[in-house]
Amino acid sequence: MNNYNNYPVISIDEIIRPTHLVIDLNVLRENFKRIKEHVYPAKVMPILKANAYGHGLVRIAQLMQELKADYIGVAVLEEGILLRENGITLPILVLGGIWGNQIPIFLKHNLTITASSIEKLNQVDEIANQMNVKAKVHLKIDTGMERIGVHYYNAKKFLDAAVNMKNIIVEGIYSHFANSEKADLSYTRLQLERFQEVINYAEKIFVEKPLYHISNSGAILQMPEANFDMVRPGIMLYGVYPSSETKKTVEVKPALTWKSIVIYFKVIKPNHPVGYGSTWQTDHNVRAVTVPVGYGDGYMRSMSHKAEVIIRGKRYPVVGTISMDQIVVNIENDSAYNGDEVILIGSNGNSKITVEELAEWAGTIPYEILTNINTRVPRVYVE
Incomplete structure (x- = not known):
C-alpha cells in the first residue's frame, strides 16, 4: 500500500535531506x-x-x-x-x-x-x-x-x-x-x-x-x-484561501514553510548558459548558488524564469530551467554561503513568498502547488 508520506514527528536536527517542509x-x-x-x-x-x-x-x-x-x-x-x-x-x-x-x-x-x-x-x-x-x-x-x-x-x-x-x-x-x-x-x-x-x-x-x-x-x-x-x-x-476573489471572512494563516539550503556557490561568467536547454545566460559576472530542490519535489518546472526564493532575508530570482532535483539562484553581487537557509514558501525578515505566488508563476492554482509537493520531501512538525 502507498505510504502517503506517513513520516514520524522528527526534529529539525534529525533532518537528513536539507529540502523539507516545516508544518506548524x-x-x-x-x-x-x-x-x-x-x-x-x-x-x-x-x-x-x-x-x-x-x-x-x-x-x-x-x-x-x-x-x-x-x-x-x-x-x-x-x-x-x-x-x-x-x-x-x-x-x-x-x-x-x-x-x-x-x-x-x-x-x-x-x-x-x-x-x-x-x-x-x-x-x-x-x-x-x-x-x-x-x-x-x-x-x-x-x-x-x-x-x-x-x-x-x-x-x-x-x-x-x-x-x-x-x-x-x-x-x-x-x-x-x-x-x-x-x-x-x-x-x-x-x-x-x-x-x-x-x-x-x-x-x-x-x-x-x-x-x-x-x-x-x-x-x-x-x-x-x-x-x-x-x-x-x-x-x-x-491557511490558504481558495482564490483571490474569495471574501476572507475567517482569518486563517499558512501552516507550511518550505525550506532548503545553499549547497554550492559559484561565479557565472558572461555567455555561459545555465541549465537544460541553455535558456538563460548573463552578460556580466554574477554570483550564483545551487539549491537541492526541483520538479521532482514538486517545485514545478513551469515556474522557470519566474520563480524567486529568499536567502538572508532578500528575494532572488531562480535562473535557467528548473531541473528535477536542483535550481540555480542568481544573487548578483551579494554573498551567500553553503548551508545558508533558502525559503521556497514562507518568510524571512521582511520578505515573504506565498503559495499563491508559486501558483501564479506556475500558471496553476494553490491547490496544485500544495498537493504536488512530493513525498520525498520530509515533513517536520513543530508545536
Missing part, C-alpha cells in the same frame, strides 16, 4: 478553532485528501482527532485504510467513487461509503448483508458538477431506494459546489436551491435525519446559509 501544528489548531467558531453549530469535517494537501495525512489526522473533529474526509479508500491502521477512530468519509470489489474493505475498516447510484446502493446492501454488518453511507447528489452522484432531478428515486435498504445506515446526504470561491455566486446559489429541494424531500421520508452537507472552503467563507449540518473545510484549514 499550532497554526493548524488555530485555523480549525476559527473555522469551528465561524460555522457553529454546524459540525466540521476537515478534508485531508491528497496527503492532507501536502501537509502529511497521518499526522494531520492525529491532530484533528486530538481537536475532536466530527468527521474526516478523504478521497480514496487507501487513505482511509492508512488512517485506521494508524489509530484514527473518528468517522471517515471516502468522498470518491467506489468499485464493487472495494465494498468489503470499506466495511472491514469501518469506513463510510459515498453511494452515488441505486446500483451501488444495492451492492453495498447485499455485501453488508453477507458480512452481517450495517454499512454507513452518505448519498451523493449531483447539483451541478457532473462528476459522480445522482442528478438532483432524479434524487427522489435514489432516496426512496436508500430508505428501503435493510443493511444500510444513511448517515448523510451531500453535494459539492463548483464555483463557491468566486465573486459571482449565482451558479452556487442555483446549486444550493437544487440541494435544498432534495433536502425537502429527504425530510419527508427519513425517520432518522441524515447529516446534510455541501459547504466547502469557498462557501464557508461566503455563504453561511449553506452550512446545514456539517461543513467540509479543505484548503482554508491549511
Whole structure:
C-alpha cells in the first residue's frame, strides 16, 4: 500500500535531506478553532485528501482527532485504510467513487461509503448483508458538477431506494459546489436551491435525519446559509484561501514553510548558459548558488524564469530551467554561503513568498502547488 508520506514527528536536527517542509501544528489548531467558531453549530469535517494537501495525512489526522473533529474526509479508500491502521477512530468519509470489489474493505475498516447510484446502493446492501454488518453511507447528489452522484432531478428515486435498504445506515446526504470561491455566486446559489429541494424531500421520508452537507472552503467563507449540518473545510484549514476573489471572512494563516539550503556557490561568467536547454545566460559576472530542490519535489518546472526564493532575508530570482532535483539562484553581487537557509514558501525578515505566488508563476492554482509537493520531501512538525 502507498505510504502517503506517513513520516514520524522528527526534529529539525534529525533532518537528513536539507529540502523539507516545516508544518506548524499550532497554526493548524488555530485555523480549525476559527473555522469551528465561524460555522457553529454546524459540525466540521476537515478534508485531508491528497496527503492532507501536502501537509502529511497521518499526522494531520492525529491532530484533528486530538481537536475532536466530527468527521474526516478523504478521497480514496487507501487513505482511509492508512488512517485506521494508524489509530484514527473518528468517522471517515471516502468522498470518491467506489468499485464493487472495494465494498468489503470499506466495511472491514469501518469506513463510510459515498453511494452515488441505486446500483451501488444495492451492492453495498447485499455485501453488508453477507458480512452481517450495517454499512454507513452518505448519498451523493449531483447539483451541478457532473462528476459522480445522482442528478438532483432524479434524487427522489435514489432516496426512496436508500430508505428501503435493510443493511444500510444513511448517515448523510451531500453535494459539492463548483464555483463557491468566486465573486459571482449565482451558479452556487442555483446549486444550493437544487440541494435544498432534495433536502425537502429527504425530510419527508427519513425517520432518522441524515447529516446534510455541501459547504466547502469557498462557501464557508461566503455563504453561511449553506452550512446545514456539517461543513467540509479543505484548503482554508491549511491557511490558504481558495482564490483571490474569495471574501476572507475567517482569518486563517499558512501552516507550511518550505525550506532548503545553499549547497554550492559559484561565479557565472558572461555567455555561459545555465541549465537544460541553455535558456538563460548573463552578460556580466554574477554570483550564483545551487539549491537541492526541483520538479521532482514538486517545485514545478513551469515556474522557470519566474520563480524567486529568499536567502538572508532578500528575494532572488531562480535562473535557467528548473531541473528535477536542483535550481540555480542568481544573487548578483551579494554573498551567500553553503548551508545558508533558502525559503521556497514562507518568510524571512521582511520578505515573504506565498503559495499563491508559486501558483501564479506556475500558471496553476494553490491547490496544485500544495498537493504536488512530493513525498520525498520530509515533513517536520513543530508545536
